[in-house]
Structure formats: structure tokens, C-alpha cells
Amino acid sequence: MSILDKAKELADAISESPELRRVKETELRIMINMDAREIVEEYQNIQTDAINSGVNYEDLPEEKKERLQYLEEQMNSNEIINEYLSANQELNQILESVNMVITGALNGNQSDCSSCSSSGDCGGSCPSGH
Numbered sequence: 731m732s733i734l735d736k737a738k739e740l741a742d743a744i745s746e747s748p749e750l751r752r753v754k755e756t757e758l759r760i761m762i763n764m765d766a767r768e769i770v771e772e773y774q775n776i777q778t779d780a781i782n783s784g785v786n787y788e789d790l791p792e793e794k795k796e797r798l799q800y801l802e803e804q805m806n807s808n809e810i811i812n813e814y815l816s817a818n819q820e821l822n823q824i825l826e827s828v829n830m831v832i833t834g835a836l837n838g839n840q841s842d843c844s845s846c847s848s849s850g851d852c853g854g855s856c857p858s859g860h
Contacts, residue, residue, distance in 0.1 A: 740828070749821040756814035766810045773801040 731739075744750060760766045776798055780790060787795070805811045 744824070744828075747821075747824065749817065749824050752817040753814070753821050756810065756817045759810050760814055763810050766808050769801055769804045769808060770811065773798065773805065776801075 760770055776794060780787070780794070787798075790798075805815075
């Protein structure tokens with residue numbers, strides 16, 4: 731089997747994973763819920779404007795900083811957004827573990843994170859305590 735075939739197999743496994751499914755489901759819930767969607771969209775718009783302008787957070791006008799703080803508080807208190815953030819974090823942990831396995835193999839380190847679940851521990855050789 732070629733490297734590209736293996737990459738496709740890995741991509742298929744990730745695309746069928748419960749972690750990615752949960753991210754997509756919670757993302758859809760945000761899009762359907764007007765309050766959650768507006769909070770996220772406004773937050774992203776402010777961030778995008780700052781990035782496009784080349785402005786760091788510290789250099790933002792005080793009213794933009796206050797608005798971002800307010801929106802962060804709103805996100806933290808919104809159950810749907812919190813579910814999405816949690817799901818996204820779990821998916822990122824899986825992707826980091828995959829990256830660690832590949833990097834380890836390329837560097838001759840055969841430690842295997844495949845036995846680590848998203849909530850398990852395999853001795854600290856994998857990201858996030860896996």
C-alpha cells in the first residue's frame with residue numbers, strides 16, 4: 731500500500747470518528763441557534779478585522795477589547811458553544827496524537843499513542859497527557 735493510500739485511509743478513519751461527528755453536530759447546533767451564532771460571528775468578525783489590520787490584541791481600541799471580553803463571557807455561559815469548544819478540543823487531541831505518532835516514526839521513536847483514548851493516559855509521550 732502506498733503512502734498516499736495510507737493517508738487516505740487515515741483521513742477516512744478521522745472523517746468517520748465520533749470526535750469529528752460531534753464537532754460537526756455541535757457546529758450545526760450553533761448555526762441553528764440564533765444567539766450562539768450571533769455571538770460567534772461577532773467575535774470572529776472582530777478577530778478577523780484585527781488580523782487583517784495587523785493589530786495585536788494589546789493594540790486594539792479599548793471598546794473592542796471590552797466587546798471581546800463581553801463576547802467571551804457570553805460564549806463561556808452558552809451551553810451550545812461550550813459543547814462545540816469541548817468537541818473541538820477532543821478532535822484536536824486526536825489530531826495531535828496522530829501527528830505525534832507520525833513524527834515519532836519519522837524520528838525513529840516507536841512510542842505508540844494508538845492505545846491512548848481521548849480520555850486515557852499512556853505515560854505522557856502523547857499530547858495532552860495521553
